[in-house]
Amino acid sequence: MPELPEVETVRRGLIPAMEGRRILSAQVNRADLRFAFPERMAERLTAVQVERLDRRAKYLLARLGSGETLLMHLGMSGRFSITADDMARQPGDFVYAAPANPAHDHVVLEMEGGVRVTYNDPRRFGFMALFDTAQEAQNPYLAQLGPEPDSNQFSGPHLAAALKGRRSPIKTALLDQRVVAGLGNIYVCEALWRARISPRRLAHTIVGKRADALAVAVRNVIAEAIDAGGSTLRDYAGADGALGYFQHRFDAYGREGEPCRGSSASGVCAKLISRIVQQGRSTFFCPDCQR
Known part of the structure; x- marks a missing residue:
């Protein structure tokens, strides 16, 4: 979708x-x-x-x-x-x-x-x-939506407050449009990889620097995807018929079994991207980089 x-x-x-x-x-x-x-x-x-x-x-x-x-x-x-x-x-x-x-x-x-x-x-x-x-x-479709990722209202403190008390995994919490508007499976996986946060981590633990890092990752991945015209996986095309290109930049989504591109002071990550299912949706992540 x-x-x-x-x-x-x-x-x-x-x-x-x-x-x-x-x-x-x-x-x-x-x-x-x-x-x-x-x-x-x-x-x-x-x-x-x-x-x-x-x-x-x-x-x-x-x-x-x-x-x-x-x-x-x-x-x-x-x-x-x-x-x-x-x-x-x-x-x-x-x-x-x-x-x-x-x-x-x-x-x-x-x-x-x-x-x-x-x-x-x-x-x-x-x-x-x-x-x-x-x-x-x-309006029932719009009334409960959270802030846009590029808005002044979206930040680390907003995320921490919106996730307070939630014991669901952060991956599923970010798909709740009341937390942040417009995110779906692809860009949640990508943002969590960039922020080095495990999709299994409980949402209420996303506070402080971790929340700040995740907010920045969400904002950046959305901005970069817009610049690339979105991601074309199956049916999507722009109004002019052009296909999106961001799928060629995926670091996590759809890369099960491929080497992680993460790096640290000790060198390039040697782990393979894993796939799990959360609430019926595929989640892609690095079990080593993301904690």
């Missing part, structure tokens, strides 16, 4: 096509995805301007001139694509994903300026919702 860096990459790709443009027409091709589409969604979007395109955690938020916000979640295989007469790809600049099967084009937005934005989702785990922007603080 796309995590924060992938969703942020999609947001940045959609901005030129959507921000400041009116939706001339909206086409909704089925009744539901994971959940039912909002009532009269096509009608409520038609002739409305997209004033701004935001992101919160793993949600895209289109701020509409009607006073509503269109919330969009990519699920496992959701993907936006942009087509326009005046937009051409530059050969050789990127590696592009295979074209999406048009049979799974579930929402099509015809934008001002001859731009078409299409939402395609073969597995249909994504969803969309419309809500009154003024009521965002009460």
Whole structure:
């Protein structure tokens, strides 16, 4: 499932096509995805301007001139694509994903300026919702989210306070969106490796310098992943069809049985990356470097 860096990459790709443009027409091709589409969604979007395109955690938020916000979640295989007469790809600049099967084009937005934005989702785990922007603080998808990793609110002291009393492993605690928004399995594994913290360590023990190191690791790995366009493992592609590249920089995730890249005063770590299962998800870590 796309995590924060992938969703942020999609947001940045959609901005030129959507921000400041009116939706001339909206086409909704089925009744539901994971959940039912909002009532009269096509009608409520038609002739409305997209004033701004935001992101919160793993949600895209289109701020509409009607006073509503269109919330969009990519699920496992959701993907936006942009087509326009005046937009051409530059050969050789990127590696592009295979074209999406048009049979799974579930929402099509015809934008001002001859731009078409299409939402395609073969597995249909994504969803969309419309809500009154003024009521965002009460929105059930957004109300309980923790701080963004790049925000001033996210820090070592915040982590220590959010994890206080938690006796679950730190790996599973970091997947709780109330602790920090937007993290998923990939970037939690990578951040814990960088901070040299075992995924088995109990969350309430993450205090002081250890909490500071973890906050820095989370912030840095997210920033680097955004710069790389996210990570492409299966279905993910940016709005321009470009694949992410951060998977080539993984130090822990997906590297079971490969040598750890960690180092210390005594030299390069000689251990192999291990894999365990925590709450049904694979966790990758170095049993020597991470304590």
